[in-house]
Each structure stands twice: as C-alpha cells, then as structure tokens.
Amino acid sequence: MEPPASPRRVTIVDVARHAQVSTTAVSKVLRNAYGASPEMRAKVRRAIEELGYRPLAAARGLRGRTYTIGVMLPDIRNPFFPEILDGVTGCLADTDYQVLLGPGCNGEKEEARVTEAMIDRGMDGLVLVAPVSPRARLEHVASVVPTVVIGRHSHSPKYDSVADDDVAGAALVVGHLAALGHRRIAHIEHHETDPTRIAEMPNAQRADGYRQAMRDLGLHEGIDVVSTSYTQQGGYEGAKELLARRPRPTAIFAGADIVAMGVLEAVSEAGLSVPGDLSVAGYDNTTFAALGQISLTSVDQAGREIGRNAARLLLERIEDRGKTSVQVKLSPTLVARRTTARPAG
Amino acid sequence: MEPPASPRRVTIVDVARHAQVSTTAVSKVLRNAYGASPEMRAKVRRAIEELGYRPLAAARGLRGRTYTIGVMLPDIRNPFFPEILDGVTGCLADTDYQVLLGPGCNGEKEEARVTEAMIDRGMDGLVLVAPVSPRARLEHVASVVPTVVIGRHSHSPKYDSVADDDVAGAALVVGHLAALGHRRIAHIEHHETDPTRIAEMPNAQRADGYRQAMRDLGLHEGIDVVSTSYTQQGGYEGAKELLARRPRPTAIFAGADIVAMGVLEAVSEAGLSVPGDLSVAGYDNTTFAALGQISLTSVDQAGREIGRNAARLLLERIEDRGKTSVQVKLSPTLVARRTTARPAG
DNA sequence: CGGCCGATGGGTAACGTTTTCCATCGGTGG
DNA sequence: CCACCGATGGAAAACGTTACCCATCGGCCG
Known part of the structure; x- marks a missing residue:
C-alpha cells in the first residue's frame, strides 16, 4: 500500500537515459564544461528538471568537487x-x-x-x-x-x-576619548601566552594600537593596561582592578564588547554612573552594543x-x-x- | 626542493598494504564490524596510526554512511x-x-x-x-x-x-506577574498567517498559553494581545501601541527576549521606568536577558x-x-x- | 580532392569506500 | 572418519560522478 520508504534517488544515469544522451554529456552540462552544444544543454536541462535530479555531492567529491x-x-x-x-x-x-x-x-x-x-x-x-x-x-x-x-x-x-586594521581601530577609540578630554584612558586586553601567535592575534594588535595611539597623543603617562581575557568575567575583573586605582582612570577601553559588558556591571556595582563618572568603549559593534539599553560606543569591523x-x-x-x-x-x-x-x- | 603540493592522501589501500591485510579487513575495523579477530584489529589500528590515515567521508557516503x-x-x-x-x-x-x-x-x-x-x-x-x-x-x-x-x-x-512546553512557559510568566499583583498583563505575539502551521508554532502556543493562564487566574478582563513579530522592531511597535492604552497595562509579556528589548526601548523613550512603572518579561533566557545592564525576567527553555x-x-x-x-x-x-x-x- | 581541424558526443576507467558474497580452516558431533 | 559449522579473511562488485581520451563529422585550406 505505502510507497517504498526510499524510492531510489534519481541518478545521472536516469537523466542520461531520459534525455537520450550519455552520462558524460549530462556531466558536462552540470559543470558548464566545454563540449556541449546549446541544443544538448537545453535537452539535458529539461530532463533534469522533469526528473527532479540533484547531483550527489559525495559522488562528485570522489572525482571532482563537492561544491x-x-x-x-x-x-x-x-x-x-x-x-x-x-x-x-x-x-x-x-x-x-x-x-x-x-x-x-x-x-x-x-x-x-x-x-x-x-x-x-x-x-x-x-x-x-x-x-x-x-x-x-x-x-x-x-x-x-x-x-x-x-x-x-x-x-x-x-x-x-x-x-x-586593529591598530587603527584602537587608535579610533583612543582618539575619540582623547578628543572628549580624557587623559587617563585604561585598556583591558586579552592575555596572550603563546609566543608563536602573539603578533598575529587581534587582541595583541589592539593593545599595541592603544599604546601607540596614547603615545602619539602625548598621553604616555595615562597608559594603563590590565590583562585578563575577552570574556564578560574578564571585563568584570579588569574593571574591579582599574576602579581601585588612585587616581581612577576616567575612561576604559575594553578590547571587545563582551568585555565592556563586564565592565559596565562592575561599574554599576561600584555605584558609579556611565558616562558620568566613567566612559566605556568596546570593540566589535555587536548586537549588544546597539541595544538601546546599553548603547555602547564601539568599533565596527x-x-x-x-x-x-x-x-x-x-x-x-x-x-x-x-x-x-x-x-x-x-x-x-x-x-x-x-x-x-x-x-x- | 619543496615537497609536492599534494602528497596524495593516504587511502584504505595503503593501510591494507602496510598492515598486510585486505582492504575489506581494514574497512571492518573502521566500522567495528563483525568478522575481524582481535589480533587483526590491533594490527590494522597500528597501521592506521602509523600512516595517519583518515577515511574520506565522500567515499564512505557513496556506499554507507558519511558520519x-x-x-x-x-x-x-x-x-x-x-x-x-x-x-x-x-x-x-x-x-x-x-x-x-x-x-x-x-x-x-x-x-x-x-x-x-x-x-x-x-x-x-x-x-x-x-x-x-x-x-x-x-x-x-x-x-x-x-x-x-x-x-x-x-x-x-x-x-x-x-x-x-510553551503553554506552560507562558503560564509561568503570567503566574509570576499575577503573583506580584499585576492584573492588566498584556502580551506581544508573533503574527502567524499560514493556517497549516498555526497550531504547531511556538509563538502560537505561547499566545494560547497566555490567554489560558489569564483565564485560569480570573484575569480574563486583563487579556490584551498585540500581534507584531518576534523582532526588536516588533517589540518596539507593540509596546508603543500598548503604552497608548488607557488604562495602561502594568506588565508586558513579550513572546521572545528580542521582543522585550524593543519593549524596553519604547518604554524608556516614553519616559517610563522599569519595573517601577511597568514590568517586562521575555522568553528564551538569551544572553541578553542575563546581562547585568538588562537583567530581564525570562523563561529558560x-x-x-x-x-x-x-x-x-x-x-x-x-x-x-x-x-x-x-x-x-x-x-x-x-x-x-x-x-x-x-x-x- | 585529400588531409586537417574544431566542434561535438560518448566510452570507460578511475575515485575510495562498503557490501555481498565466497573460501578456508580448525573443531565437533554423529 | 565424515559432514557440518562458526569464525575469520579476502575477492570483487557495487555506489554516482568526473576526467581522460578517442571517434565522428562537417567544413575549409592547400
């Protein structure tokens, strides 16, 4: 009564038979390969359509590409x-x-x-x-x-x-904060351990960009970097540490938005307001940052x-x-x- | 000088030769199939290890599984x-x-x-x-x-x-709000058009659960549903509409967290405070909801x-x-x- | 008119696995 | 001692597609 569970998939052979051509010809049409006349292409395409044929990627992969x-x-x-x-x-x-x-x-x-x-x-x-x-x-x-x-x-x-360009991105943030009048701008970075990776990773570049931008703007003395990790927890801990500094930084540049979220949490816990007591910036311009309730200054990549x-x-x-x-x-x-x-x- | 670009992948044949057995035997070991002695398995496994062999999924898929x-x-x-x-x-x-x-x-x-x-x-x-x-x-x-x-x-x-159980989830929210003393609890749902889907979709279930729970709690008169969509924009628009009601609902149950985000935006724009003037709840307990700055009441699935x-x-x-x-x-x-x-x- | 050439179409051997047999072998029950 | 049996191992045929190469056929050039 019921149709059989798997009515055997349509193969290139079926198409070839239905179109009265060789499988080679069908294959050529499929791949837009050289050696098939327009009429042939049309005929084959019609057959493919009629039979609802779809090439099996696994089989293609064995010889050519899997697409x-x-x-x-x-x-x-x-x-x-x-x-x-x-x-x-x-x-x-x-x-x-x-x-x-x-x-x-x-x-x-x-x-x-x-x-x-x-x-x-x-x-x-x-x-x-x-x-x-x-x-x-x-x-x-x-x-x-x-x-x-x-x-x-x-x-x-x-x-x-x-x-x-993470160096440039960091410079944008520092420049923005400096233009607002901030001098003590701190940075929370992701701590990189592996020496073979260190120069390649975005986090390292952002930290470097931060340092460089601070120097370029004559804010050398305001440089303050805390190494934690690019997580909310990392931001929370980093901010805790920074908020204990005397004098306190007036702005924190978090290396990633998720880090900034942790920073905001710590700041609010400390009874401080943003941006009244402290400015905060992130990086990545994630969905978080755009939320009206958060409205985080960030860098869009x-x-x-x-x-x-x-x-x-x-x-x-x-x-x-x-x-x-x-x-x-x-x-x-x-x-x-x-x-x-x-x-x- | 340089090694050739693609040093041909190790195949099951290489393994078989290296282990001095047939390819069938290797295949049996790979699939933990019946018909191979422990010694044979060990021998084959060693060969696989030594050659760094990995089966090609495309080829496997042609006969058996692709895993x-x-x-x-x-x-x-x-x-x-x-x-x-x-x-x-x-x-x-x-x-x-x-x-x-x-x-x-x-x-x-x-x-x-x-x-x-x-x-x-x-x-x-x-x-x-x-x-x-x-x-x-x-x-x-x-x-x-x-x-x-x-x-x-x-x-x-x-x-x-x-x-x-989305019906139960909606009931949890309504129950929670009612227990806090809310009577006019509104709901923002995702509008479903396709009749063949309507009963199956979670959004419909949540709306149904909301209505049912309101009735069960004797809050029949407080039922108020706005149909928009499960997006931030939908939440924003839905909230706009609800905030214009007189009397205003005292709580909004958004069908999804992302909807609640839009609600919060509209509420803040209207100069109202949460939860002082209005309680808001979402659904899904997404990362958003957990953020300290948002701290949204939600349903965890x-x-x-x-x-x-x-x-x-x-x-x-x-x-x-x-x-x-x-x-x-x-x-x-x-x-x-x-x-x-x-x-x- | 013969040879060559480009365009078109197809035959067939791969590709790397699994699966379906079949063969062998040592043991065991009658 | 023979027929049978379970356990083990292998040979060979799939699986669906592409790549390689060859055949054919007009037309065109010399």
Whole structure:
C-alpha cells in the first residue's frame, strides 16, 4: 500500500537515459564544461528538471568537487561572526557552492577536529575565522585545501588572509576619548601566552594600537593596561582592578564588547554612573552594543565586507591553487554611543 | 626542493598494504564490524596510526554512511540556539559522528535550499531547529533522511520531535506577574498567517498559553494581545501601541527576549521606568536577558537538554529507520530578574 | 580532392569506500 | 572418519560522478 520508504534517488544515469544522451554529456552540462552544444544543454536541462535530479555531492567529491565551502567559527555566541557569515554566503549565493559551518570550537583541539572533519568531507575550500591554532597548523591545512584566514595578522604564502586594521581601530577609540578630554584612558586586553601567535592575534594588535595611539597623543603617562581575557568575567575583573586605582582612570577601553559588558556591571556595582563618572568603549559593534539599553560606543569591523572579501579570495584560490597569496586589510569605523562623554570636572 | 603540493592522501589501500591485510579487513575495523579477530584489529589500528590515515567521508557516503549530522538553525543571531547546539554536539562527541551546521536561513526558500544541500551531501541525519516550512515539506525531508524536528508542536509519524512546553512557559510568566499583583498583563505575539502551521508554532502556543493562564487566574478582563513579530522592531511597535492604552497595562509579556528589548526601548523613550512603572518579561533566557545592564525576567527553555534529546533520538532513528516516532516535551523554568516587580500603587 | 581541424558526443576507467558474497580452516558431533 | 559449522579473511562488485581520451563529422585550406 505505502510507497517504498526510499524510492531510489534519481541518478545521472536516469537523466542520461531520459534525455537520450550519455552520462558524460549530462556531466558536462552540470559543470558548464566545454563540449556541449546549446541544443544538448537545453535537452539535458529539461530532463533534469522533469526528473527532479540533484547531483550527489559525495559522488562528485570522489572525482571532482563537492561544491561545498566550510566555514569555521570559533564561537557561535559571539554576535560579530554572523556578519562575516552573511558576507560569505552573500558572495557565494549566486554560485553553485554551498556553505556549511563547523560547530563552535574554542581551543586548538576542537579547531583541529573541525578542520580535519571538513577536509575529510572533501570541502573545496575553507574559511577559518579567528583561529587560535598555531601558524604551522594553519599552513598545513592550507596545503591540503584552499584556505582563507580571517582575523589573523599573518602573511603566509600558503593562504590568503582578511583582517581588520586593529591598530587603527584602537587608535579610533583612543582618539575619540582623547578628543572628549580624557587623559587617563585604561585598556583591558586579552592575555596572550603563546609566543608563536602573539603578533598575529587581534587582541595583541589592539593593545599595541592603544599604546601607540596614547603615545602619539602625548598621553604616555595615562597608559594603563590590565590583562585578563575577552570574556564578560574578564571585563568584570579588569574593571574591579582599574576602579581601585588612585587616581581612577576616567575612561576604559575594553578590547571587545563582551568585555565592556563586564565592565559596565562592575561599574554599576561600584555605584558609579556611565558616562558620568566613567566612559566605556568596546570593540566589535555587536548586537549588544546597539541595544538601546546599553548603547555602547564601539568599533565596527565591517564584518560583512570581511566575509565578502574572504569568499572572493577563496573562489579565486579554488580556481588557481598556485596563485600568490593576498592580504586584505580593512578599515574599521567608530560608532559613538552613549557610554562615552566628556569626563567630569 | 619543496615537497609536492599534494602528497596524495593516504587511502584504505595503503593501510591494507602496510598492515598486510585486505582492504575489506581494514574497512571492518573502521566500522567495528563483525568478522575481524582481535589480533587483526590491533594490527590494522597500528597501521592506521602509523600512516595517519583518515577515511574520506565522500567515499564512505557513496556506499554507507558519511558520519555527518546536519543541523539547521533558522537564525545564527538568536542566542538561544547555541544552547541547543551544545546539547547536540555534546551528545555526539563520543560517537564517530560530526556535526555540521547550515548557514542561518530565514524563510521557507532558504530552508529548502539548506535541507536539500544537506541531503545531497549524504548526511546521515538532520536536526531541524524551529523550521518554518510547512509540515508536508518536513515529512518529505524526513522520508529521505532520518530527521528530528525541534520546536514544533507537531506529532508526525515520520519524524521525532523535541519541544518545550510553551503553554506552560507562558503560564509561568503570567503566574509570576499575577503573583506580584499585576492584573492588566498584556502580551506581544508573533503574527502567524499560514493556517497549516498555526497550531504547531511556538509563538502560537505561547499566545494560547497566555490567554489560558489569564483565564485560569480570573484575569480574563486583563487579556490584551498585540500581534507584531518576534523582532526588536516588533517589540518596539507593540509596546508603543500598548503604552497608548488607557488604562495602561502594568506588565508586558513579550513572546521572545528580542521582543522585550524593543519593549524596553519604547518604554524608556516614553519616559517610563522599569519595573517601577511597568514590568517586562521575555522568553528564551538569551544572553541578553542575563546581562547585568538588562537583567530581564525570562523563561529558560533548557536548550541544552533539548539538543541532547534531539541527538539521542536521531541516533536511534539512524539505527532503526522504521521505529515509531517519539515526541519529547520538556518543561521550561522561570528566571525572575529585575524587570519585574510589584505594580505601583 | 585529400588531409586537417574544431566542434561535438560518448566510452570507460578511475575515485575510495562498503557490501555481498565466497573460501578456508580448525573443531565437533554423529 | 565424515559432514557440518562458526569464525575469520579476502575477492570483487557495487555506489554516482568526473576526467581522460578517442571517434565522428562537417567544413575549409592547400
């Protein structure tokens, strides 16, 4: 009575038979390959339509491509990453490629597992967003499959990279606060331990950019950096420490929005008001920052633009694996909101 | 000088040769299949280790499984979904299965594209989180590949479903507000148009639960529902409308946290204070809600538990595609925070 | 008119696994 | 001692697609 559970998938053979041509011909049409006349293409396309044929990626992957791009995000929770993803998918929407994401992975081990899994699944290209793995690991991945790395300030000949200019971003914040009249501007950074990564990571760049901007503005004496981590907890602890200073800083530049959230919590707990007693700025311009209740001054990284560039570079590299690597550096912009104002007094 | 770009991947044949056995034997070991002695297993495993062999999922998929589970999330931005994802990956961590995510897809068309893509890629099972596609579509997917649906209150014989008891969740909120002394408790719902979906969608259930709870508590006259959408904008507009009522409601139950964010914005714009002039509650207990600056009373859906259940059911269904379908309904809990209090006067 | 060439179409061997057999072998019950 | 049996191992045929190469066929050039 019931139709059989799995009515066997339509294959390229079915299409070929239905269109009265060879499987080779169908394959050529599928790939827009050379060697098929317009009439043939039309005939085959009709047959594909009529039969509802869809090529099986696994089978394609065995010989050619899987038409799949893998994107590795370090943390799904970070509201900055969806922007990047939108840029990537947007750029790939008109192509035959399909984007698949790895599950959030924090830590080298998880990263390795996910990248391996993607390679095993024959992905045609990988986009690694803010990976924490050492550079050698990234280069190994890139030697196996076309790869674009987002958010690392590295210049590898093996892969392309796209990143924001974090030094400039930090300078924007410092400049903004200084223009408001702040002198004692403190910074909360993410503590980096691994020496092989230290120069490449955005957090290090932001801290460097902060120091440099302070010096450039003649605020050398106001430099004050606390090392915790890019988490809400890290922001809370960092702020606790900074609020105990005498004299107290009049502004805190948190290295990430989530850090700023922790700062705001500590500040409110201390009975101080923002921006009356203290200005606070974040980084990433996440959804949090834009919320009316928070309205956090932050740095916007143009995530969509980053994603778009990454996708474009990846497609180019898939077409020509030997091409010389490219580094794209984009300029962030400042979004001033209600957590920053002139210092009191 | 340089090693060749792609030093050919290690295949099962290499392993077989290295271990001096047949490829069949290696395959058996890989799949823990019957017909291999302990010594043989040890020998093969050693060879795998020494050669760093990893099976190619694409090739496996052609005959057997790809050991890949696809998870479709409707919107990466919604901070509730990562919880579910954690539950799924956690449950699958000890297995050979790898989770891959579809990119955020809002709308039926995108959903169809992503599910098709996953099927084409030979995924062994699918987890669909809060899909908006009509039921017939879901059943079609489920007939092709083992599927678990999260967040739809449907009872299909073709797929398992896991959902929260949204009626109970709404009752928790109403009960909480009523216990605080509120009588005029308004609700902002997501407007559902499609009649085939209406009973299944969580938003409809929440609205129903709200009405029912109000009646049960004798607050029939206080029932007031505004239909907008589950977005910040929807919350903003809905609140505008509700704040214009005379008498004004003393509490607003937003159908989702993101809606509550819009409500808070409108309330603050109107010069009213929360919870002094108005209590506000959300739903989903997202990261937003927990932020100290927001501290929104919300309903926690135990996302991790949902994900865990979904993964478990999916594994069972992969093992036995014919098994009768199961519906799991979990109980939400209320998280009272600082946006709800006794009404003034 | 013969040879060559570009355009078109197809035959067939991969690709790396799993699956379905079949063979062997030592032991065991009759 | 023979037939049978469970345990073990392997040969070979799938799986659905693409890549490589060859065949054919007009037309065109010399």
